[in-house]
Amino acid sequence: MSFHSFTGTDTYLAAPELRDSVNVSAALEKPLLVRGEPGTGKTVLAEAIAENLVMELLTWNIKSTSKAQEGLYVYDTVQRLNDARFGDKDITDISQYIKYGPLGQSFLAQQRVVLLIDEIDKADMEFPNDLLHELDRMSFFVNETGRHHVAKFRPIVVITSNNEKELPDAFLRRCVFHYIAFPDKAEMENIIRVHHPDVEAELLQQVLLRFYWLRDLPEIRKKPSTSELIDWIAALRRGGVSTESIESELPFLGVLMKRENDLEAVMAAHRRGRVN
Amino acid sequence: MFVDFFYHLRGYGLKVTITEWLSLMRALAIGYSRADLHVFYNLARCLMVKTEADFDNYDRAFASFFMGVENHFDISDELLEWLSKPELPRELTEEERAKLEALDLDELRERFKELLDEQKERHDGGNRWIGTGGMSPFGHGGEHPTGIRIGGSGGGRSAVQVATDRRFRNLRSDRILDTRQIGLALRRLRKLDKDEGPEELDIDETIDSSARNAGEIDLVFRPPKRNRIKLLLLIDVGGSMDPHTLLCERLFSAAHKANHFKKFEFKFFHNCVYENLYTDISRWKGEPTSEILKRLDHTWSVCLVGDAWMSPYELTHTGGAIDYYHSNQVTGLDWLRKFRDRCPNSIWLNPEPRRIWNAPTIHLIRQVFPMFELTIDGLTEGIDVLRGIRPNRALAA
Numbered sequence: 001m002s003f004h005s006f007t008g009t010d011t012y013l014a015a016p017e018l019r020d021s022v023n024v025s026a027a028l029e030k031p032l033l034v035r036g037e038p039g040t041g042k043t044v045l046a047e048a049i050a051e052n053l054v055m056e057l058l059t060w061n062i063k064s065t066s067k068a069q070e071g072l073y074v075y076d077t078v079q080r081l082n083d084a085r086f087g088d089k090d091i092t093d094i095s096q097y098i099k100y101g102p103l104g105q106s107f108l109a110q111q112r113v114v115l116l117i118d119e120i121d122k123a124d125m126e127f128p129n130d131l132l133h134e135l136d137r138m139s140f141f142v143n144e145t146g147r148h149h150v151a152k153f154r155p156i157v158v159i160t161s162n163n164e165k166e167l168p169d170a171f172l173r174r175c176v177f178h179y180i181a182f183p184d185k186a187e188m189e190n191i192i193r194v195h196h197p198d199v200e201a202e203l204l205q206q207v208l209l210r211f212y213w214l215r216d217l218p219e220i221r222k223k224p225s226t227s228e229l230i231d232w233i234a235a236l237r238r239g240g241v242s243t244e245s246i247e248s249e250l251p252f253l254g255v256l257m258k259r260e261n262d263l264e265a266v267m268a269a270h271r272r273g274r275v276n
Numbered sequence: 277m278f279v280d281f282f283y284h285l286r287g288y289g290l291k292v293t294i295t296e297w298l299s300l301m302r303a304l305a306i307g308y309s310r311a312d313l314h315v316f317y318n319l320a321r322c323l324m325v326k327t328e329a330d331f332d333n334y335d336r337a338f339a340s341f342f343m344g345v346e347n348h349f350d351i352s353d354e355l356l357e358w359l360s361k362p363e364l365p366r367e368l369t370e371e372e373r374a375k376l377e378a379l380d381l382d383e384l385r386e387r388f389k390e391l392l393d394e395q396k397e398r399h400d401g402g403n404r405w406i407g408t409g410g411m412s413p414f415g416h417g418g419e420h421p422t423g424i425r426i427g428g429s430g431g432g433r434s435a436v437q438v439a440t441d442r443r444f445r446n447l448r449s450d451r452i453l454d455t456r457q458i459g460l461a462l463r464r465l466r467k468l469d470k471d472e473g474p475e476e477l478d479i480d481e482t483i484d485s486s487a488r489n490a491g492e493i494d495l496v497f498r499p500p501k502r503n504r505i506k507l508l509l510l511i512d513v514g515g516s517m518d519p520h521t522l523l524c525e526r527l528f529s530a531a532h533k534a535n536h537f538k539k540f541e542f543k544f545f546h547n548c549v550y551e552n553l554y555t556d557i558s559r560w561k562g563e564p565t566s567e568i569l570k571r572l573d574h575t576w577s578v579c580l581v582g583d584a585w586m587s588p589y590e591l592t593h594t595g596g597a598i599d600y601y602h603s604n605q606v607t608g609l610d611w612l613r614k615f616r617d618r619c620p621n622s623i624w625l626n627p628e629p630r631r632i633w634n635a636p637t638i639h640l641i642r643q644v645f646p647m648f649e650l651t652i653d654g655l656t657e658g659i660d661v662l663r664g665i666r667p668n669r670a671l672a673a
Contacts, residue, residue: 020315021322024303028323035328077479084491125459172326173295179328 012041012048013190018178022049022156025176031117031135031157033172036180039226042160045180046116049156056113058155060102066123068130071103072140094144103131107138107151115155121162128171136174183226185212195230199237206246207233214256219265224256231255277354281341285324288337292324294372299323301362304355305384307391313342313435316351339439352392359385458530461655465577465662466503466536476500505663506539506575507531508568508619512582513544513557520627523650524581527625539576543568547586548608549615550597565611569618577662578615578622580645584638585628591637612644623658625650 006022008014014022022045025032034042050057060071076097083089100108106115120128134140138151159175161167183191185208192204207229215223224232235252245251250270257263278301285292300323308319317338325334359381481496488494509531511524528542543553543563552562572578590597591608616622624645626633633647641647646661648654660666 016314017318020308020318024308024319024322027306027308028299028303030299033326077483081483081486081493084486085493125463169291173293175326176322177326178322179331 006049006052009048009052012044012051013187014045014048018045018180021176021178026156028176029138029154031159031175033159033161033167033175033177034180035161035177037182037223037225038162039228040180040182042180043116043118046114046118046158046160049158050114053114053156055111055156056109057116058102058106058109058113059116059118061118062120062122062127064122064124066127068127068134071101071117071131072134073101073104073142074099075144095147098142098144103134104140104149106155106157107134107140107149109151109153109155112153113155115157117157117159119162120159121167125168129168132170132174182215188226188229191226192230192233196233196237199233200243202243203233203236203246206243207236210246210250211256214266217265217269219269220257220262222257222259222262228256277351278358281320284341285334285337288333290325290330290333290337294369295375296324298372298375301358302384304351305359305388307388314438317435317439335439335441339436342436342439356385356388356392359388458527458652458655459534461652461659462530462534463536464656465505465507465534465659474500502538503536504538504575505536505577507537507541507662508572508576508578509540509542510549510553510578510580511542511544512547512580513559514546516583516585517627520583520650523627527581527650545582547582548590548597549580549611550604550608551606551611569614572615572618574618574620576619576621577664578619579658579662580612580615580622580624581650582624582626583628584624584626584633584641584647585635586637588636588640591640609640609644612641616644621662621664623648623661625654625658 006014006019006026008019022032034045036042046059047057049055060066075094076099080091080094080097084091102115103117106113135157138154139149141148188208188211189204192199192208211224211229211232214220232252232255235255236246239252241251250266253263253266257266278297282292282297300320303319303323308315320338321331321334325331362376362381475497476499478496478498481498482494485494485496486492509528511528513521513524517524531540531542534540543555544557544559545553546559549565551565553565553568555561555563594605594607597604597608622645624641624647626638626647627650630649633642638647646658648658657666
């Protein structure tokens with residue numbers, strides 16, 4: 001077992017705790033389950049690992065209709081049927097009609113790859129359970145050809161979840177879990193400077209102050225995320241809003257808050273704050 | 277120490293399993309975090325705690341376990357001993373025994389000894405594995421390459437001190453029922469039936485038939501099987517239901533996400549059902565209840581959710597509705613009966629525990645609808661009525 005050492009990349013700043021979790025998951029050959037609010041860089045993590053360790057990245061984007069089987073392989077019966085009809089192809093070799101999915105490909109790869117299973121919580125509730133066996137053994141059986149494929153190089157598996165749905169216990173037991181906390185003010189400043197390199201320091205401070213105040217309001221259901229903050233700053237700058245009026249008026253709040261109830265709650269809290 | 281730590285975590289309500297605990301032993305044995313409590317903190321957490329809601333419990337457990345020993349944390353001797361004579365928290369199941377054998381302790385022990393020897397020669401400067409200040413990716417002594425420290429832990433503070441910060445306090449969730457559990461229960465709410473509508477291509481039959489047809493394609497279609505459950509969800513909002521808002525939201529979102537119903541509708545009411553039902557929680561947009569009733573028939577199942585706790589006249593008197601500007605001509609109880617008569621497979625779910633179901637209005641409503649607790653067990657029982665496989669016993673009363 002070799003030690004892979006993920007250290008983060010120039011553009012992806014990985015916290016020490018996150019680096020440890022990635023490396024433990026790679027060494028123990030267990031999938032890494034990453035959870036966190038939208039905009040905390042869960043998906044980008046897999047790209048950073050692939051870049052850092054110089055491995056190929058395979059991505060399996062999960063949709064509500066995704067089935068575990070599709071990740072392994074699909075037997076294209078319709079194509080075979082069609083070929084049989086015109087008789088211009090040799091259809092006795094079934095393996096040419098086996099189309100491997102990202103999971104299957106990652107097991108068949110001739111070197112270690114990174115497999116990203118993105119947004120696993122989008123799928124049906126039973127979906128994670130259907131993957132248990134394959135992720136444990138890193139092998140699968142193709143019924144149509146009678147062939148059993150075992151991964152020569154166990155992929156580094158990164159699974160992301162938005163926590164929309166709870167995941168089954170049996171699945172969780174097999175994973176290494178990492179929770180990416182929402183960035184604090186200092187980290188957020190760095191993130192914003194990537195998107196708005198020339199933002200005025202005063203505006204940035206005022207915006208961050210308001211943003212974190214707002215996220216801490218207990219009555220808010222849908223907390224604004226990083227991408228909404230970046231949009232808000234863009235709106236404020238384009239609108240030429242002064243730093244003082246950000247404090248007094250909270251302009252363009254609709255960019256941050258998408259739910260009417262939340263918007264009202266913020267306005268009420270803001271009024272309270274100004275009276276006190 | 278290892279077994280004690282396992283029990284200590286369980287004592288704090290963390291559902292750590294032997295499988296996960298063995299992973300930790302394996303990670304330690306291959307050289308992770310021998311002498312760095314910061315690394316051990318994260319290692320044990322990422323392998324044994326699988327939801328951020330439990331991070332706070334973990335922090336408390338960790339701090340109380342390692343209080344006082346944080347400055348001389350070195351588990352090499354204990355680990356070596358454990359690897360030679362593994363002690364386990366309790367009797368193993370078949371599956372766990374297999375996991376333990378798969379660990380190959382002898383090999384791990386040899387590897388670990390090698391690591392220790394290497395470490396003795398090189399002290400803490402090696403790059404093979406985690407020390408304090410090495411070049412390996414593990415460990416916390418070194419500076420972050422960018423000079424920014426992310427995610428706390430560090431700055432000369434011990435792992436125990438960091439744990440006592442209880443950074444994850446806000447993520448706790450002492451929840452009763454989560455959406456997944458409700459979703460799984462609702463999944464049972466189905467009655468399969470051959471459906472009209474466009475037919476589906478039956479691949480297996482098509483292949484069989486084409487083969488018999490000497491390879492000439494013969495497409496076979498069949499009518500799809502669909503769930504024929506139609507569900508109307510009526511939820512009490514406002515007033516005494518406020519403490520149950522979150523629970524109702526979960527039920528609602530689980531039902532909304534369940535895409536296996538033939539039809540699904542939801543409406544809101546306040547305390548009791550009268551002339552109008554509402555499509556929004558603030559009860560502005562209404563629809564006449566009589567119109568809704570016209571759409572319903574015995575193929576629909578109605579699920580009402582409320583605490584059924586109100587003044588008796590709200591239920592039994594005309595003009596008794598709680599909103600003073602609203603004068604109802606038909607009593608609340610009569611409206612409820614109309615729903616029951618139209619859709620016999622209907623239930624009432626009550627978020628309050630059964631032991632305090634003693635309001636007079638609860639007794640009255642239970643004569644119309646069978647009432648169940650809004651818990652997994654209650655929901656599971658109720659679903660049998662909604663599916664029509666258990667008779668609505670309240671009808672007899």
